[in-house]
Every structure is written in structure tokens, then in C-alpha cells.
Amino acid sequence: MSQHPLHIPEIISLVGDFLSLEDTLQCIRVSKSFHEILIKFIWSRITVTDDENTSYPTGEALQNNKIHLEELELYHFPEEYVSLQGCARLHTIKFVTSMPVYEDPVAVTNLSAFIKAHNSTITKFTCYGPIPQRTWKALLKCPNLNHLVIDGTGIMKEIVDDFFQMCKRLEYLELSKTKICQLPTGFLSDPTDNYVFAKMSTLRLLDVTIQDPSGSHSLPLCPSMLIKKCPNLRSLAFQKYQRYKAFCGEALFQQPWTLSGLSDLSFLEMDVKDEDMASLLRQITELKQLVLSNKRHSSSPEPCSFGWLSMQELLADRHMIQETRFGRLCEMIETITFDVRGFKTDGILLAILCNCPCLKQLIGPKITVTEIVNGAEWVCTKLADLTIYIQADVDYETIEGLEKQRAVFKQLGKLTRLRSLDLAMKTAWHPAMRTLNLRLKAGLDELSSLKRLEGLKFHAEIGQQMQPEDATWMMDNWPNIKQLRGNVNANQDIYDSIANILQPRASVSNY
Numbered sequence: 001m002s003q004h005p006l007h008i009p010e011i012i013s014l015v016g017d018f019l020s021l022e023d024t025l026q027c028i029r030v031s032k033s034f035h036e037i038l039i040k041f042i043w044s045r046i047t048v049t050d051d052e053n054t055s056y057p058t059g060e061a062l063q064n065n066k067i068h069l070e071e072l073e074l075y076h077f078p079e080e081y082v083s084l085q086g087c088a089r090l091h092t093i094k095f096v097t098s099m100p101v102y103e104d105p106v107a108v109t110n111l112s113a114f115i116k117a118h119n120s121t122i123t124k125f126t127c128y129g130p131i132p133q134r135t136w137k138a139l140l141k142c143p144n145l146n147h148l149v150i151d152g153t154g155i156m157k158e159i160v161d162d163f164f165q166m167c168k169r170l171e172y173l174e175l176s177k178t179k180i181c182q183l184p185t186g187f188l189s190d191p192t193d194n195y196v197f198a199k200m201s202t203l204r205l206l207d208v209t210i211q212d213p214s215g216s217h218s219l220p221l222c223p224s225m226l227i228k229k230c231p232n233l234r235s236l237a238f239q240k241y242q243r244y245k246a247f248c249g250e251a252l253f254q255q256p257w258t259l260s261g262l263s264d265l266s267f268l269e270m271d272v273k274d275e276d277m278a279s280l281l282r283q284i285t286e287l288k289q290l291v292l293s294n295k296r297h298s299s300s301p302e303p304c305s306f307g308w309l310s311m312q313e314l315l316a317d318r319h320m321i322q323e324t325r326f327g328r329l330c331e332m333i334e335t336i337t338f339d340v341r342g343f344k345t346d347g348i349l350l351a352i353l354c355n356c357p358c359l360k361q362l363i364g365p366k367i368t369v370t371e372i373v374n375g376a377e378w379v380c381t382k383l384a385d386l387t388i389y390i391q392a393d394v395d396y397e398t399i400e401g402l403e404k405q406r407a408v409f410k411q412l413g414k415l416t417r418l419r420s421l422d423l424a425m426k427t428a429w430h431p432a433m434r435t436l437n438l439r440l441k442a443g444l445d446e447l448s449s450l451k452r453l454e455g456l457k458f459h460a461e462i463g464q465q466m467q468p469e470d471a472t473w474m475m476d477n478w479p480n481i482k483q484l485r486g487n488v489n490a491n492q493d494i495y496d497s498i499a500n501i502l503q504p505r506a507s508v509s510n511y
Helices: 009-016 021-027 032-043 059-068 105-117 133-140 157-167 223-229 242-252 274-283 308-315 348-355 369-374 399-413 468-477 492-502
Strands: 045-048 071-074 092-096 124-128 147-151 172-180 202-210 235-239 264-268 289-293 335-337 361-368 385-391 420-422 455-458 483-486 507-509
Touching: 009 032, 021 032, 032 059, 092 105, 105 133, 133 157, 202 223, 202 264, 274 308, 308 348, 348 361, 361 369, 369 385, 369 399, 468 492, 492 507
Parallel strands: 045 071, 071 092, 092 124, 124 147, 147 172, 172 202, 202 235, 235 264, 264 289, 289 335, 335 361, 361 385, 385 420, 420 455, 455 483, 483 507
Antiparallel strands: none
């Protein structure tokens, strides 16, 4: 007689990966087999909060189940956790504190001791807040540490050399709001390659400052110089480096190009020119993600750093002829974010929709109904997350206007993998926006194929005139809908009726 599948430990474990905490707690009461296999999912992650109204594991229960602990998130460090020895599966520690080191010396001592006790298993460390020298020393003794995230701290001269030696074994490094007091001696002119970070595949430099105590530079040193030390980078993110423009240019547009594996590129809050971006794309052989977020201005829309020069590089096929790429960049890219608050209609967004078949996430500027209707078919049928402003430049009520809107809905209806659809965004510069008329008479029923859709947003100032029958249709055709955000109807009674219809499955927020 064959064994029932739910009595086989391997199958129970696979099922556990998909269960919520509440469901797991119910399942461990079913049988001894379920309890033995699923208990690890309950204890694999512990959060020690400083909220008096929230509890965390302690005492005998903690000691009995520490073997299952894999991730520990700490907002303070109670004495009991210092004595927690033998967490053989622990690989991740996250420590969050806003206190200066001198105000919480006990937590510092406890954290350092805990890291030392588990230095052989720790692979990932994240810290939001200042890191004292004692903790740095403990981290240096973690031979398997390969993932480091620090936010809001300073790397003082006492640990600079040790920190950069640690970087040699890191695969992932994220520095945010971090000040490095100086570089190690010989870092910039190192003939021995002592400071080459060959294992580094992901480097995120978010508002980082490197001071120059020698005074040889009039400005703080640009963190982009670290790029030259990471020849095997695959993912790179920069933020807020306008004052380092000359240094960044030297590192990013270096010749000869050494970052042959770079496939994920993010410029956050930076005004990168279209011609510079095109120059950079020209050297990249494989591109999976491109995120461009320009510097925020208080009184005017941001300029677009992704224009037709950059778009031409995505479409270019000369590298295929030269055998330096396996395909066009537009055929590889999976995520694009650019000109998020832009309101130009220059055809670039349509070109992306019509030429990027592997695209899974697109966050971009405005495109009009007329532009979509007059354009080619979209090929981005793998899209799961689409955030663009579709401007209804047609009359809602005329036959022509209704036909054009239905044509746009048909294009959207082909994106059957969509989970999130955002059709408009509020801005200070264009308060009177109008997107598609989300009514059945305008073509809403063309979206019946979006069975995976979880969220629909339309943050327009000019509200919709949705009716209860439209909400009923959504309930009947979108089995996974969870959220509707936007001004569905200015009439409070109709709004309440729509909210009540969707309430069993989805929340409605009028903003």
C-alpha cells in the first residue's frame, strides 16, 4: 500500500513554504508528522521588538526551538538572547537602533558577543544605525559573511583597513547614508591589487561620502571609484552624486570598459544626460534592469535622462553583428523605471511597449490614448507590474472616444500576467488629470483576462464615474483583486455601494 503524500516529510516541507503563519499553526496540530516538519517554519525567523505591546519568544520555548532559528531581527538586545548558544542554522542578523552607542552600551556588548558565538554560520548582516568598533571587530571574525547592509553609520579611521579587507569576501554590499572617513593607504594607486573586490556582484552606494584627509581633492572623494575595484559587478546602484559628477564620469564611462558582466543599473535622484546614458548602454552587453530616478525638484517636472539616444541603444543590433551580444538589449530587459513624473509624449514609452518582450515591470511617464491606438501592437506580454499615466485625450462619451478607449483596454487585456496596474499618478504640476474611463461601456470588459490582477490604481484628480455594475463585474472576473485605489465616484452613496460590493475581497480607498 502506497504512503499518503501528506505523510511524506519532503512533501510536507514543500507545502510549508506556501503556508501563512496562521495556517502553519493550525497544521502542526493535525499530526505528529506535521508538527515535526512544520515547526521549523514558525521558528525560522524571530523579531525582538522594543514595543511593550508586542511579545517575542523567551524562556524554555526559545531554548527548545533555537535549532530552527535562521533569521534574527533585533530592535533591542535582551540579556536572554546573549546566552542563546548553538543556533546552528542562524545565517542572518538585522539590528535596528536609533540610539548613539554610548546610550546603549549593554546592547552593543550583547550584540557583539552574540555575533562572536555564531561567527561560523552568519552570512548576512544588516544594521540601521551606528555600528561601534566592537561590533565591527566581531563581524571581521565571520569567515562566511558575504552580504552586508549598513545604513546611517560612519566608518572611522580605526576600522577603515579592516572594513576594506572585509569587502574582499563580500558578494553584496549596500552603504546608505554612510560616511567613510578616509580610504586605506595606497587604495587609489595599488599596484598589488590588494584592494580588488573580485567576489562583489552587487554594489549599492546610496548617499555615501568618502572624506579625503590629505586635502588633495577640493571635494570629498566620489564613491564611484569603488566601482573600479569590483571587476565582476552585475548590479550597481548610485544615489545623490551630483557634486561628484567629474569623478563619477571617470568611473562609469571608463575606457577600456571593464564591467562586462553588469546587467542591473540604477541611478537614483541623479540628473544623468541622455547622451551619457546612451554612452553607458553602448558598452553593456547584457541588461536586465534599468532604473533611472532623476533629481527631485520642488517646482518643476524632472528632466528625462532616458531619451531617444538611449532608446536607440536598446534597439541597436550592431553588437549582434560584432558578436559582442547574444541579442538586442530591448529583447533582454525585464525592468525599466524612467521619467516617472514626466509628461512628455515623445514616443519612447510606446517604443518600449512594442519592443521589449521580456519586460516584467515598467514604471514610466505619460502616454495618450491616441498614441496607443495609432501605434503598433504591444509585445510585453510578460508584464506583471505596469505603472504609467494613460491620458484620455478623447471625449469620454462620443462614439469615437469610446472606440479608442476600448482599443486601449484590448491592449491591456493581453497582459494576462498583470498583478498591479497603475494608470495615473498625482503631481503638483498637472493636477487635472484624466485617465481611461473605467466603465463597462468604455471597454472595461476587455480586461476579463486579467485573472492575476491584485491591485488597480488611478490616482487622478478628475474622478471616475464608476457604477455598482462595474464593481460587480470586477468581483466576477478578477478573482485575485485585493485593492482599488482612486476616486471611484464623487457621489458618496455610489462610492459606499461600490465599496460594499468589493469588500469581501478588495479594499477601496478614495485617494
